[in-house]
Amino acid sequence: xxxxxxxxxxxxxxxxxxxxxxxxxxxxxxxxxxxxxxxxxxxxxxxxxxxxxxxxxxxxxxxxxxxxxxxxxxxxxxxxxxxxxxxxxxxxxxxxxxxxxxxxxxxxxxxxxxxxxxxxxxxxxxxxxxxxxxxxxxxxxxxxxxxxxxxxxxxxxxxxxxxxxxxxxxxxxxxxxxxxxxxxxxxxxxxxxxxxxxxxxxxxxxxxxxxxxxxxxxxxxxxxxxxxxxxxxxxxxxxxxxxxxxxxxxxxxxxxxxxxxxxxxxxxxxxxxxxxxxxxxxxxxxxxxxxxxxxxxxxxxxxxx
Numbered sequence: 001x002x003x004x005x006x007x008x009x010x011x012x013x014x015x016x017x018x019x020x021x022x023x024x025x026x027x028x029x030x031x032x033x034x035x036x037x038x039x040x041x042x043x044x045x046x047x048x049x050x051x052x053x054x055x056x057x058x059x060x061x062x063x064x065x066x067x068x069x070x071x072x073x074x075x076x077x078x079x080x081x082x083x084x085x086x087x088x089x090x091x092x093x094x095x096x097x098x099x100x101x102x103x104x105x106x107x108x109x110x111x112x113x114x115x116x117x118x119x120x121x122x123x124x125x126x127x128x129x130x131x132x133x134x135x136x137x138x139x140x141x142x143x144x145x146x147x148x149x150x151x152x153x154x155x156x157x158x159x160x161x162x163x164x165x166x167x168x169x170x171x172x173x174x175x176x177x178x179x180x181x182x183x184x185x186x187x188x189x190x191x192x193x194x195x196x197x198x199x200x201x202x203x204x205x206x207x208x209x210x211x212x213x214x215x216x217x218x219x220x221x222x223x224x225x226x227x228x229x230x231x232x233x234x235x236x237x238x239x240x241x242x243x244x245x246x247x248x249x250x251x252x253x254x255x256x257x258x259x260x261x262x263x264x265x266x267x268x269x270x271x272x273x274x275x276x277x278x279x280x281x282x283x284x285x286x287x288x289x290x291x292x293x294x295x296x297x298x299x300x301x302x303x304x305x
Contacts, residue, residue, distance in 0.1 A: 006255050009034035012090050012136065013254070014083065016040040016070060016125070017097030019050050021243035022144070022213060022250070026094055027063075028054050029251050036062040040079065040097070042069055070097050070121035071107040073296055080128035089136035090129055092254045095122035095190075096144045104177045111295060112172035114179075118186035123193055124296040130206075137205025138260065142253045143194045145210045145266070148184035150276050163276060164188050168287055189288055191266060191275055196285040198264030207263035209253050210275070213246040 013030045017023040018039035031037045031054050039054075041047030047065035054063050064086075068079035083090070099117040107116040126133075126141055133139040149164055164184045171189075173182045191210045198208040252270045253259055266275040278284070293299065 005033075006257060007034050008092075008255060011035045011092060012038070012087050013092040013094070014038045014040060014066075014090060014129070015094045015096055016122070017144075019043075019046050020096065020098075022247045023096050024050060024054075025243050025247035026096060026250050026254070028057060029247070030092070030254065031055070031060040031063050032058040033255065034060065035092070037064070038083065039063065039065050040068055040070075041065055042067065070125075071099075071109075071111075071113060071116045073109050073120070073124060076121060076124050077128065080125060083129065084132065088132065089139075090132040091136040091139045092142070093126060093129060093133065093140070094142045094144070094250055094254060095126065096250065097121060098144065098146075098187075100179065100183045102179055104173060104182070112174075112177075112182065114182040114186045115172055115189070115295075118183060119189040119193070120292060120296055122190060123292050124298065126197070127296075127298055130201075133206045134201075134204050139206045140254060141194070141197070141206065141208040142250055143190050143208070143210040144250060145191050145212055145275075146184070146187045147212050148180065149188040149191060149212075149279070164278070166192075166278060166284065166288070168284075168291055171291060188276070188279060189292070192279050192281075192285045193289050193292055195264050195279065196282075196289045201263070207259075207261065209259070209263060209265050209267060211249045211253060211267040212273075213249060 008030055013035045015023055015027045015030070015037065018027050019041050027037050027039055027050070037054070039047055039050060041050070044065065044067050047067060051063050051065050055061055066079055066082055069075040097117065099113065101113055105113050107113055109116065111120060122143060133141065164181070166185055166188055170176055173185070194208045194210050201208065249267050249270050253267060265272050267273065
């Protein structure tokens with residue numbers, strides 16, 4: 001069986017942000033390959049509608065809905081508990097959920113919302129599911145990042161990228177908040193802690209990789225577009241990738257034998273690429289991991305290999 005059709009029968013897969021445009025494509029593909037697919041959705045009704053659509057399209061009845069508000073740490077813990085009630089092993093975790101907001105606001109836990117959803121949600125959920133991932137090894141964690149970690153502008157008007165910086169003294173952007181910067185920093189934190197986790201899990205059979213899906217015509221594009229561009233979004237979207245194209249790299253990392261055992265890497269268009277230089281700063285990764293663990297109330301190292 002070639003990479004495009006590799007079976008996932010017997011595999012348990014969790015996809016966050018499942019009702020989003022790319023989430024739907026990833027979930028449907030994994031179900032079509034025979035996996036047990038757990039759709040993490042904010043709204044039960046929307047999730048059930050998606051579940052029925054995927055089951056009808058693929059003929060796979062092993063598609064289930066798990067509801068959670070990923071900006072709420074209590075809800076994430078309840079999500080992990082519900083998973084553990086049904087399953088002892090997890091083989092693929094796709095951390096696809098993301099959010100971009102036009103202004104600074106706080107989660108119910110008092111955390112800046114970009115950081116809460118784009119970084120701390122995957123960080124907490126993955127750590128809570130580590131034992132199940134290790135039990136399911138070989139297992140894969142796939143983190144959907146963004147081009148924003150390399151350039152904080154939504155649309156490049158000049159060939160001069162603005163590199164993203166990470167100030168741990170202002171991680172929640174209390175003193176320097178710009179929506180795109182907050183989003184980019186949270187996604188950068190996702191990539192950096194993913195690298196750190198990949199090293200922690202060395203020898204366990206669990207791999208952790210990140211990806212940039214490309215500029216995809218999703219609902220988030222509408223959210224992120226500057227006001228001057230919004231009247232022209234219909235034209236702009238015609239030049240963007242479709243959700244099917246954007247989901248391709250996540251599906252590759254979740255299913256392909258070509259990346260079996262590969263960990264701590266960053267991918268674009270199914271190929272390994274370098275992430276920004278700052279992301280490889282291991283001392284900064286360590287401090288960021290510690291700060292993240294403190295914000296979600298976890299010990300610094302819930303798993304020791």
